[in-house]
Amino acid sequence: MKSNFYSIKKKLIVPIILAQFFLFQTFILVAFAQSGVINSLESNMQTFGPGFMQDAGLAVQDNIIEETQPTKKQTKKKAKNEIDPNSANDKTFANKRIIRKVANANDPIGLVGYEPEEVTHIFFHTLTVDPKRAYKSAEAKGYNSNMATVDEFKKILQQLYDNNYCLVKLHDLASIKYYENGSLPNFVKKVSTASNIEKAPLRNPIDPKQEKSYTPYEVLRKKVYVPIGKTPLIISQDDVNYYHYMDGSGHANRLVIDNGEIKAAYKDKSGNELIGDYDLIPILDSFIKEHPDFSYNGARAIIALTGYNGVFGYRTDETYDINSSYFKASNKKTPNENIEEDREYARRIAKVLHDRGYEFASHSWGHRNFTTSSFSILKTDCERWKRNVESLLPIPCDTIIYPFGADIAGEEAYTDEVSRFTMLKNFGFRFFCNVDSNMYWVQIGNDYLRQGRRNIDGFRMWEALSGGKNRLSDLFDVLSVFDSNRPTPISQ
Numbered sequence: 001m002k003s004n005f006y007s008i009k010k011k012l013i014v015p016i017i018l019a020q021f022f023l024f025q026t027f028i029l030v031a032f033a034q035s036g037v038i039n040s041l042e043s044n045m046q047t048f049g050p051g052f053m054q055d056a057g058l059a060v061q062d063n064i065i066e067e068t069q070p071t072k073k074q075t076k077k078k079a080k081n082e083i084d085p086n087s088a089n090d091k092t093f094a095n096k097r098i099i100r101k102v103a104n105a106n107d108p109i110g111l112v113g114y115e116p117e118e119v120t121h122i123f124f125h126t127l128t129v130d131p132k133r134a135y136k137s138a139e140a141k142g143y144n145s146n147m148a149t150v151d152e153f154k155k156i157l158q159q160l161y162d163n164n165y166c167l168v169k170l171h172d173l174a175s176i177k178y179y180e181n182g183s184l185p186n187f188v189k190k191v192s193t194a195s196n197i198e199k200a201p202l203r204n205p206i207d208p209k210q211e212k213s214y215t216p217y218e219v220l221r222k223k224v225y226v227p228i229g230k231t232p233l234i235i236s237q238d239d240v241n242y243y244h245y246m247d248g249s250g251h252a253n254r255l256v257i258d259n260g261e262i263k264a265a266y267k268d269k270s271g272n273e274l275i276g277d278y279d280l281i282p283i284l285d286s287f288i289k290e291h292p293d294f295s296y297n298g299a300r301a302i303i304a305l306t307g308y309n310g311v312f313g314y315r316t317d318e319t320y321d322i323n324s325s326y327f328k329a330s331n332k333k334t335p336n337e338n339i340e341e342d343r344e345y346a347r348r349i350a351k352v353l354h355d356r357g358y359e360f361a362s363h364s365w366g367h368r369n370f371t372t373s374s375f376s377i378l379k380t381d382c383e384r385w386k387r388n389v390e391s392l393l394p395i396p397c398d399t400i401i402y403p404f405g406a407d408i409a410g411e412e413a414y415t416d417e418v419s420r421f422t423m424l425k426n427f428g429f430r431f432f433c434n435v436d437s438n439m440y441w442v443q444i445g446n447d448y449l450r451q452g453r454r455n456i457d458g459f460r461m462w463e464a465l466s467g468g469k470n471r472l473s474d475l476f477d478v479l480s481v482f483d484s485n486r487p488t489p490i491s492q
Ligand SMILES: [Zn+2]
Pocket: 055, 058, 238, 239, 363, 367, 403, 404
């Protein structure tokens, strides 16, 4: 830690000294906690607000975005899910404590099984390549708070690997069993008589006339296997769209296929376009090439896509198509005359990613807030996403990563009483991810799996460094990762 500390630039000295003070305070706390000398100091360390981090600020340039803040109702609901600083549960973050399970007799040789509830899920946004440019740009505050830098991400990967984490897929947590030819899952039989089956899980609010084409299914939990000594980890990346508003801000601008590999294109400050490891996907691929045991069974990351600015940096959306009735007047200056070629290229990128082990998720077409948007807005949005984004993917998508982390329900189970859930099911969604700062949060129902995710970004790292709760200590050492170019303090 010492060498890292002394390599940090002058401007960080004061915050780091502060951080050290708090680390020292933590040491004192740990030393005295058991003797009961200090109890109240713990509360002094909770200097930051809601741990329920919003996936905020990334798409605010577009006027289709409605909200950037959680509703009171939602915050309250999620607050129940927060770690109570006084509960025993909170101690999971007090010390680095990685769950490492021991294989038992039922596990296949060489492997160890984890329950889905024991799998942690972290996520990133587009990585900042040039912090100096990003933190001087118009969106500096958002980049500093919501993004990790390329430099930080490389260090984080190395430390996750050194801590024996190993990537698994979201689809390793559960499988979907479909019931064809009129048969029904047991849970439906148990709760339904012949007359009410039609009303509950088989209802199709999108098109009631299609009720009979809806195939019943059941979500079946699975044990998640990794080699003995490893701890399973899921990584996702949100908004892999390379929005217009990010142009020239020190971030990659699109993905490209380069000799069969997915790389990122990036314009440096002199305007030279470079192709290389300038975002999460190529960096992760290069890392796994060197450390194949960082991935079990070919798992990579989940790529969450919106639609309104196209995907992977290509303006593939119908709103850029002058021949489409959806062509948007505000895109007059940037119509895409090569839209069919770009869609084909995006399809090729998606296929390479899929073959590599990447999974895909809907992040909604218009970066919608699923808590507050109306049923009809969400339904139209899902249709647009399927038409413009799923059509570019090699397989149908069954996963939603909620924009802003804004879920359709609180921590109570999803049921068909929640019409949005029934709608999303009928669109084919089975896996639902919100944002939650707990180490683990997984809920499995008969017809869905929900998982909370943890944001890794400037805000969360600064929280740990400045004497707030360190919610990252089970993953990596924040002090040795934090980019010294970041202006501090960092608020949400
Ligand atoms: Zn987002």
